[in-house]
Amino acid sequence: MYKPCPMSPRYSFAYGSNTDTQDWRDWCARTGHDPAAIRPISTGILPDARLTFDFFSQSRGGGALNFQSRLGGFIEGVVLEVSAAGWQALDQKEGAPRAYQRRTRHIILPDGAALEAIAYQVTPERQQGFVAPPAIYLAAVRRGFAAHGLHPQPVEAAARDEEGCHLLPDVFVYGTLMQGGFWHAPAAKAGITAITPAQATGTLFDLGDYPALTLGDPSPIQGEILTFQDIAKALPILDEIEDAAPDGSPSGMYRRTIMTVTDQAGQRRRAWAYVIPLESLGAAPIIASGDWRVHQRQKRGS
Numbered sequence: 191m192y193k194p195c196p197m198s199p200r201y202s203f204a205y206g207s208n209t210d211t212q213d214w215r216d217w218c219a220r221t222g223h224d225p226a227a228i229r230p231i232s233t234g235i236l237p238d239a240r241l242t243f244d245f246f247s248q249s250r251g252g253g254a255l256n257f258q259s260r261l262g263g264f265i266e267g268v269v270l271e272v273s274a275a276g277w278q279a280l281d282q283k284e285g286a287p288r289a290y291q292r293r294t295r296h297i298i299l300p301d302g303a304a305l306e307a308i309a310y311q312v313t314p315e316r317q318q319g320f321v322a323p324p325a326i327y328l329a330a331v332r333r334g335f336a337a338h339g340l341h342p343q344p345v346e347a348a349a350r351d352e353e354g355c356h357l358l359p360d361v362f363v364y365g366t367l368m369q370g371g372f373w374h375a376p377a378a379k380a381g382i383t384a385i386t387p388a389q390a391t392g393t394l395f396d397l398g399d400y401p402a403l404t405l406g407d408p409s410p411i412q413g414e415i416l417t418f419q420d421i422a423k424a425l426p427i428l429d430e431i432e433d434a435a436p437d438g439s440p441s442g443m444y445r446r447t448i449m450t451v452t453d454q455a456g457q458r459r460r461a462w463a464y465v466i467p468l469e470s471l472g473a474a475p476i477i478a479s480g481d482w483r484v485h486q487r488q489k490r491g492s
Contacts, residue, residue, distance in 0.1 A: 209334030241354030263355030
């Protein structure tokens with residue numbers, strides 16, 4: 191008899207057929223599982239990843255989705271809240287641990303916060319070259335993406351054996367990475383193609399020689415969008431400068447996330463950004479202006 195682990199994770203990240211309610215309910219009806227054992231709660235982003243069709247699914251009769259590493263890319267999906275019975279069902283549907291394996295990843299939520307979730311990834315020994323997906327499987331994924339307002343471009347690209355992700359060349363910076371800042375020149379060695387004044391929201395703190403940004407507050411934060419020619423070359427440099435772990439993990443001083451920022455033309459754009467948890471700030475003072483340059487001038491004049 192199945193006995194759930196008392197330390198079972200709470201969330202799963204769906205990026206393929208599990209985004210589609212109809213496909214999930216049909217499978218549960220065939221196998222006797224309760225479809226209510228999982229519940230979509232939010233859309234989410236898996237950073238530094240791309241979609242691939244590199245697995246032949248016997249049950250589907252063709253290619254099924256997988257994800258692989260892709261620094262600077264991201265894929266969208268759905269965060270599922272999963273009960274103990276839901277993990278039993280998901281493991282069976284994904285053929286875990288033989289076909290797919292559970293991978294713990296940090297998913298970026300729409301507000302930029304991070305949530306730890308299980309993403310199923312094809313085991314290395316079952317990965318192969320491109321396997322074309324059957325039409326009925328691809329239709330289920332398209333249907334799931336449409337239902338949650340997700341852009342299907344990465345799925346469509348992966349189905350053509352092309353780059354299956356959104357590539358994000360923009361980084362929002364608000365302190366020493368801005369023009370004139372101490373770390374701007376080292377960052378520029380990665381090849382900046384544009385610098386655009388921009389505004390985000392949050393709270394800015396003074397850590398002495400540099401600022402830190404926290405999420406959750408609607409106060410305006412002034413900064414710049416740095417657009418890089420090769421974001422995969424730039425991010426390791428920036429991650430090292432900011433002491434940020436790869437893949438959006440919160441284990442460094444800063445955490446690399448994706449925020450929606452507004453550029454000087456009033457256009458809302460996604461950009462990578464480095465944020466810090468509030469509990470790490472201690473007694474650091476708030477920068478009321480939300481502008482590091484203005485704050486520096488005020489400090490020099492005091």
